[in-house]
Amino acid sequence: MGLVQINAEQPEAHGGDRAWQDLANCLGVDPDLFFPERGASTREAKEVCRACVVREECLEYAIVNGEKFGIWGGMSERERRRVRRARGLTRVREPRTAVADSPGA
Ligand code: SF4
Numbered sequence: 613m614g615l616v617q618i619n620a621e622q623p624e625a626h627g628g629d630r631a632w633q634d635l636a637n638c639l640g641v642d643p644d645l646f647f648p649e650r651g652a653s654t655r656e657a658k659e660v661c662r663a664c665v666v667r668e669e670c671l672e673y674a675i676v677n678g679e680k681f682g683i684w685g686g687m688s689e690r691e692r693r694r695v696r697r698a699r700g701l702t703r704v705r706e707p708r709t710a711v712a713d714s715p716g717a
Pocket residue numbers: 613614615636637638639646660661662664665666667668670671683684685686
């Protein structure tokens with residue numbers, strides 16, 4: 613998951629509101645599992661997440677921070693995007709009007 617990368621890039625990641633990362637079930641797990649190639653299975657990563665005691669914290673972190681890549685809190689990018697949209701955290705495209713959609717408009 614992203615923890616390995618976050619901690620490598622931001623050593624201060626431990627502590628504060630990221631203390632939950634110390635309890636991550638994915639610590640020591642191959643990070644590639646959590647950043648699969650497009651179209652590759654996310655099943656194994658999600659199984660690791662399913663048994664994780666900080667799954668909610670992880671998911672919330674990813675949603676609030678708009679993490680675009682990888683499996684976080686047991687959810688893929690697409691699944692998190694749906695949650696962000698439902699919470700109004702992303703801009704929704706303006707709906708097309710009937711006039712604009714009509715032929716010859
Ligand atoms: S929910 Fe998954 S990605 Fe998040 S810390 Fe737990 S095992 Fe890692």
